[in-house]
Amino acid sequence: MTARIIDGKAVAERLRAGLATRIAGLHFRPGLRVVRVGEDPASGVYVRNKDRAALAAGFDSSTIHLPAEARESDLLMLVENLNIDPAVDGILVQLPLPPQIRPEMVIAAIDPAKDVDGFHTVNAGKLVTRQHGLVPCTPKGVMHLLREAGATLRGARAVVLGRSQIVGRPMAQLLLDADCTVTMVHSNTRDLAAECRRAEILVAAVGKPELVRGDWVGEGAIVIDVGINRNAAGKLVGDVAFAEALPRAAAITPVPGGVGPMTIACLLENTLEAALARRGHT
Numbered sequence: 001m002t003a004r005i006i007d008g009k010a011v012a013e014r015l016r017a018g019l020a021t022r023i024a025g026l027h028f029r030p031g032l033r034v035v036r037v038g039e040d041p042a043s044g045v046y047v048r049n050k051d052r053a054a055l056a057a058g059f060d061s062s063t064i065h066l067p068a069e070a071r072e073s074d075l076l077m078l079v080e081n082l083n084i085d086p087a088v089d090g091i092l093v094q095l096p097l098p099p100q101i102r103p104e105m106v107i108a109a110i111d112p113a114k115d116v117d118g119f120h121t122v123n124a125g126k127l128v129t130r131q132h133g134l135v136p137c138t139p140k141g142v143m144h145l146l147r148e149a150g151a152t153l154r155g156a157r158a159v160v161l162g163r164s165q166i167v168g169r170p171m172a173q174l175l176l177d178a179d180c181t182v183t184m185v186h187s188n189t190r191d192l193a194a195e196c197r198r199a200e201i202l203v204a205a206v207g208k209p210e211l212v213r214g215d216w217v218g219e220g221a222i223v224i225d226v227g228i229n230r231n232a233a234g235k236l237v238g239d240v241a242f243a244e245a246l247p248r249a250a251a252i253t254p255v256p257g258g259v260g261p262m263t264i265a266c267l268l269e270n271t272l273e274a275a276l277a278r279r280g281h282t
């Protein structure tokens with residue numbers, strides 16, 4: 001068998017086109033502000049991609065760039081101004097931040113109703129208690145891709161590799177809510193390969209280039225590769241050895257062109273959701 005390649009770029013384009021249509025029918029433009037501090041080169045690419053996609057879909061989007069030496073209090077004051085600005089529906093503070101700024105303080109300062117990353121404790125708490133809130137973009141994008149791939153979720157054995165606050169944990173929660181049988185594996189797991197091999201749905205979010213080898217992938221598994229890493233040759237690769245996984249998986253996402261574009265599309269989806277919720281639509 002050779003796996004079907006799940007085209008995240010195409011799915012993201014369709015999602016964004018749907019958002020553009022909905023926004024064209026509104027009497028206002030949902031507002032997104034992306035805050036970038038310093039010059040992290042990877043952030044530069046993502047922030048530009050977000051801005052371009054947001055503007056194309058009809059959002060009122062802009063990036064606010066603070067210098068690398070900005071103090072935590074400068075950023076907190078900026079967040080407070082965005083919180084009270086009625087034109088702003090979504091606030092995203094690009095991570096990582098420079099070392100003098102504590103990310104948890106900044107995330108806690110964002111109005112949960114404008115927290116389009118879904119990182120605030122209020123939104124994280126809503127996710128685990130199954131209340132309606134803003135859901136982190138990357139796991140939300142993965143769920144879209146699984147549905148597009150025609151995956152049967154109910155009762156499926158899902159394995160999530162990685163347990164970060166922004167990807168692994170919310171990912172496991174969403175899979176659980178979709179009635180998967182979920183296993184989370186991490187750096188203390190004994191025999192990672194064996195755990196992964198049992199997965200019917202395998203989501204890799206570890207940040208280790210090509211950690212998941214071909215023989216970690218069960219026959220017919222659906223493999224979602226969240227990782228975005230540069231390998232020794234400077235090439236962009238995922239957490240899964242793509243060529244090795246291809247003959248075993250039923251479907252697999254590529255890197256680039258898989259989960260990454262979905263993260264941006266879901267950021268826009270969250271911004272529209274936040275804009276409607278703030279105006280009393282549900």
Ligand SMILES: NC(=O)C1=CN([C@@H]2O[C@H](COP(=O)(O)OP(=O)(O)OC[C@H]3O[C@@H](n4cnc5c(N)ncnc54)[C@H](OP(=O)(O)O)[C@@H]3O)[C@@H](O)[C@H]2O)C=CC1
Pocket residue numbers: 138161162163164165166167168185186187188192205206207208211226227228229259260261263
């Ligand atoms: N496509 C997209 O839109 C996005 C992609 N990413 C990418 O996804 C990847 C993961 O990101 P993120 O979740 O933020 O990363 P973190 O570094 O926050 O978390 C990594 C997780 O993987 C686990 N881990 C690390 N090494 C190993 C190992 N050798 N074996 C088993 N488990 C391991 C860690 O375990 P432990 O908890 O035990 O330390 C941790 O839970 C990165 O490549 C990142 O660039 C991230 C966000 C968005």
Ligand SMILES: Nc1nc(=O)c2c([nH]1)NC[C@@H]1CN(c3ccc(C(=O)N[C@@H](CCC(=O)O)C(=O)O)cc3)C=[N+]21
Pocket residue numbers: 045046049092093094095096117137228236255256257258259260261263264
């Ligand atoms: N507050 C915050 N929220 C985030 O969601 C957030 C963040 N900080 N910091 C960094 C990570 C990473 N991230 C990506 C977004 C898009 C692509 C993406 O579009 N990737 C494309 C292109 C990749 C390329 O060519 O470099 C692809 O995979 O095809 C990747 C990664 C969001 N993150």
